Amino acid sequence: MRFLLDTEQREFATALGGLLGSSDTAGTIRSWASGDPGPGRALWARLAEAGVFGLAVPERHEGLGVLPVELAVAFTELGRHAVPGPLVETVAAATLLGRLGDHAAAGAWLPRIASGGALVSLCVPATSGPYALDADVADAVFLVEGDALRLAEKCGPLQRSSDPARRLSRPTGTTVLVEGPTVQAAAAYTTDVAALTTAAQALGLGRALLDGTVAYAAQRTQFGVAIGSFQAVKHRLADVLLALEFAQPLVHSAALALAADAPSARRECAAAKVAAGEAAYAASRTALQVHGALGYTEELDLSLWIRKARALRDAWGTPAACRSLVLAP
Amino acid sequence: MDLDFTTDENTFRAEARAWLAAHVPSTRLHSLETAEGFEAHREWERALFADRWSVVSWPEEYGGRGASLLQWLIFEEEYYAADAPGRVSQNGINLLAPTLFEHGTPEQCARVLPPMARGEVIWAQAWSEPEAGSDLARLRSTARRTEGGWRLSGQKTWSSRAAFADRAFGLFRSDPAADKPHRGLTYLMFPLDAPGVTVRPIGRLDGKPAFAELFLDDVFVPDEDVIGTPGEGWRVAMSTAGSERGLTLRSPGRFTAAADRLTRLWRDEADPADTALRDRVADAVIGARAYQLFGYTSASRIAAGESIGAESSLNKVFWSELDIALHETALDLLGPYGELADDAEDAPEDGGWAEGYTFSLAGPIYAGTNEIQRDIIAERLLGLPKGRR
Numbered sequence: 044m045r046f047l048l049d050t051e052q053r054e055f056a057t058a059l060g061g062l063l064g065s066s067d068t069a070g071t072i073r074s075w076a077s078g079d080p081g082p083g084r085a086l087w088a089r090l091a092e093a094g095v096f097g098l099a100v101p102e103r104h105e106g107l108g109v110l111p112v113e114l115a116v117a118f119t120e121l122g123r124h125a126v127p128g129p130l131v132e133t134v135a136a137a138t139l140l141g142r143l144g145d146h147a148a149a150g151a152w153l154p155r156i157a158s159g160g161a162l163v164s165l166c167v168p169a170t171s172g173p174y175a176l177d178a179d180v181a182d183a184v185f186l187v188e189g190d191a192l193r194l195a196e197k198c199g200p201l202q203r204s205s206d207p208a209r210r211l212s213r214p215t216g217t218t219v220l221v222e223g224p225t226v227q228a229a230a231a232y233t234t235d236v237a238a239l240t241t242a243a244q245a246l247g248l249g250r251a252l253l254d255g256t257v258a259y260a261a262q263r264t265q266f267g268v269a270i271g272s273f274q275a276v277k278h279r280l281a282d283v284l285l286a287l288e289f290a291q292p293l294v295h296s297a298a299l300a301l302a303a304d305a306p307s308a309r310r311e312c313a314a315a316k317v318a319a320g321e322a323a324y325a326a327s328r329t330a331l332q333v334h335g336a337l338g339y340t341e342e343l344d345l346s347l348w349i350r351k352a353r354a355l356r357d358a359w360g361t362p363a364a365c366r367s368l369v370l371a372p
Numbered sequence: 373m374d375l376d377f378t379t380d381e382n383t384f385r386a387e388a389r390a391w392l393a394a395h396v397p398s399t400r401l402h403s404l405e406t407a408e409g410f411e412a413h414r415e416w417e418r419a420l421f422a423d424r425w426s427v428v429s430w431p432e433e434y435g436g437r438g439a440s441l442l443q444w445l446i447f448e449e450e451y452y453a454a455d456a457p458g459r460v461s462q463n464g465i466n467l468l469a470p471t472l473f474e475h476g477t478p479e480q481c482a483r484v485l486p487p488m489a490r491g492e493v494i495w496a497q498a499w500s501e502p503e504a505g506s507d508l509a510r511l512r513s514t515a516r517r518t519e520g521g522w523r524l525s526g527q528k529t530w531s532s533r534a535a536f537a538d539r540a541f542g543l544f545r546s547d548p549a550a551d552k553p554h555r556g557l558t559y560l561m562f563p564l565d566a567p568g569v570t571v572r573p574i575g576r577l578d579g580k581p582a583f584a585e586l587f588l589d590d591v592f593v594p595d596e597d598v599i600g601t602p603g604e605g606w607r608v609a610m611s612t613a614g615s616e617r618g619l620t621l622r623s624p625g626r627f628t629a630a631a632d633r634l635t636r637l638w639r640d641e642a643d644p645a646d647t648a649l650r651d652r653v654a655d656a657v658i659g660a661r662a663y664q665l666f667g668y669t670s671a672s673r674i675a676a677g678e679s680i681g682a683e684s685s686l687n688k689v690f691w692s693e694l695d696i697a698l699h700e701t702a703l704d705l706l707g708p709y710g711e712l713a714d715d716a717e718d719a720p721e722d723g724g725w726a727e728g729y730t731f732s733l734a735g736p737i738y739a740g741t742n743e744i745q746r747d748i749i750a751e752r753l754l755g756l757p758k759g760r761r
Binding site for chain 1: 373374375376377378381442635638647650651653654655657658659661662663665666668669671672673675676683686689690743745746747749750751753754755756757758759760761
């Protein structure tokens, strides 16, 4: 047993972190939120070049093979930088299409997903709720209902999310692409991938919130000393680190279970989703409190991270739904 | 990255499981915090030792199996899954022994470790004093140089297991003129039946004498019972505190086994419509799994040559709070039976949940309070500035 990321995986994280760190993701989020996807699309292309989307596409469709551990590594970095767009939906849809055998839709979409040429949204109402993320921007919107995979032609009016980077709408005008038990089985795997990548995103988001808040607490002075020297502040921040440190191995273990297609994968992805989602949310609440009134403003870039935490906590499996899965017989 | 066990590790697991299945007493022993239970648990230690299961991580020459940290984790998973008795020798085998391996002489190891492994000598710890708890370095009990050894005087308190134990280990001030509180301390071992030692048991929350006060009046200790260099006791003791807070004090296997028992209790007893309770059971299961995986990470890091430092504070806060939450959930599932004491005739599961709950309540206090641990996490892991405690 070596339950640690290997050198290549760590280097991949560092490279992605470097790429994102120099990408002004806060500015990209603000553009995305205001309806200008240009900078987000440009960043998407760079992420594809770095291999992010290929991690969910089988090799015969010009991807790198479905690699859940590497996906978890990548999504932790994407979350750390709060990258906007249907990231989870695109990789989840890719794993769904990849499991449909030689269906034409796989050949049509997977190479484009791997190369970054297609942003794809996905709605599985039973798990993700009625909305598709960023459907107005996506090149394709897939919908899974029962044992049918559908392609949506249009989407309904935009519903604003509490996370301004998340543009929600209902898929409409759908046509059936394929139906049958293959779809149902593939969709089960796909929702697990969505839960895992959302959990990884939450983990990275929480880390960024903690880092930003620790830095602020160390430099902000009141009563003549740094507020980070007060126990009440320290202990809150210590609790956030605790939650994140114990969520991380759950995320990695869930990725290994998915990679092995283990029977425990569903339960493990649900456990990871609860722990990482709650940890990121706790990080956001602490970030807000420690930043004081400043944290409550939309001008503060960190507030973009604060608002995303709540949305990710519920996306692709609410905490209650995931806790129920953890105990499913 | 993987979570795979080797063939050897799987064989080791199977061997431990088979032995435990054949030897774990079918009825629960009395609480080890009672005179009768203490002796029953001592007998159990003897049985463990007879087949080399009492100190698996020690070298073979002292009765162990030279088990790796991962093998130890495996043993503990099997041990608690088999619902085996609590370890009355824990203070010795998990706290004193690591200190002896690191700082003891070969003579001390040869003399002290084998009877400890056999359960013949049960050890108590003697750290805290009435005026020195979290601020342990302020301790005032003294060790005064004398012909061939030292004379101990003063008062120790909250000494776990001391009501029935045979010997104790702790820190004493040997150089009152030292310039800093944590200098001039010496680490010593002493018999609890030596002339000048008075043991006054203290009833814990449920009345059982789980710890004691020790009054020391000019107690002679020979030089051979000093561990490390006189005056260097703080450094010696901190190596023990590190392992105490780290993995070895409360193994993940305890919590994965308890979470499994909790899940069974929930399936048997719970109203399926009570989702609030369901969520707490799920959180206990998730927490136990997280702690287990965190342990695998630590074992992997140590195997890769890294050392675990202040991270052990994360460990201590996590398991101690998980333990309480898990037991509170069990008591809530038991409804009107949840308040029954462990020795009440009607107590569910032979009082296991009640005893476990009482035991769990001490977790955030001993081995460095969780407040101190959170200070360590904030200062050493997050790099926040030191401040007033």
